[in-house]
Amino acid sequence: MRIFILALIACGEPQGSAIPMATSSESDTDTDTDADADADDQSGCGDDWTFDGESVAIQPGSCLAWAEESQATMDWYAAVSPEEAQEGNCRDACPEEGEGYCAGIAGLGGRDDWRMPNKDELFSAAQADPPWDQLDQWLWTLDTDANVPENAWSVNLADGGATWGKPKEGVDQPVRCVSGP
Numbered sequence: 001m002r003i004f005i006l007a008l009i010a011c012g013e014p015q016g017s018a019i020p021m022a023t024s025s026e027s028d029t030d031t032d033t034d035a036d037a038d039a040d041d042q043s044g045c046g047d048d049w050t051f052d053g054e055s056v057a058i059q060p061g062s063c064l065a066w067a068e069e070s071q072a073t074m075d076w077y078a079a080v081s082p083e084e085a086q087e088g089n090c091r092d093a094c095p096e097e098g099e100g101y102c103a104g105i106a107g108l109g110g111r112d113d114w115r116m117p118n119k120d121e122l123f124s125a126a127q128a129d130p131p132w133d134q135l136d137q138w139l140w141t142l143d144t145d146a147n148v149p150e151n152a153w154s155v156n157l158a159d160g161g162a163t164w165g166k167p168k169e170g171v172d173q174p175v176r177c178v179s180g181p
Contacts, residue, residue: 056108056179057130059124062124067179079100141155
């Protein structure tokens with residue numbers, strides 16, 4: 001009976017299954033504690049979220065800079081650039097043109113490297129208890145669902161970083177751009 005239930009979960013509908021992500025502490029061995037300590041030592045961004053003068057939030061530990069959430073919602077093809085989509089392994093469901101939403105905020109906070117986050121970056125922000133007003137919504141990532149190339153991963157910060165593969169076209173969601181490491 002357990003095998004059947006596991007098979008049913010694994011073969012569930014590809015567009016409607018939330019899949020929790022394992023954090024490195026859940027999946028790695030104790031040998032990574034030195035690497036984690038080194039990452040904290042090199043971060044220099046403190047133990048608490050900080051904000052610069054342009055509402056850019058700096059994530060503790062990783063020093064990733066996060067822009068405010070987009071005011072507009074958009075489908076994945078409008079949100080991501082072709083280069084970001086390739087990095088997210090879009091395979092045969094890639095945008096052919098466009099600069100992506102995050103390129104349009106270049107210069108914010110003195111940074112020119114704004115980009116669409118991957119699902120691991122958004123998941124880590126959710127785990128760091130972000131101080132943002134709007135947490136209970138799904139945000140696009142650059143990552144394509146490996147099993148369904150027509151879907152891209154979304155992360156809900158309010159649910160501790162729950163992930164969901166959603167159709168790239170026909171679903172409008174906001175974007176929260178990231179800069180840094």
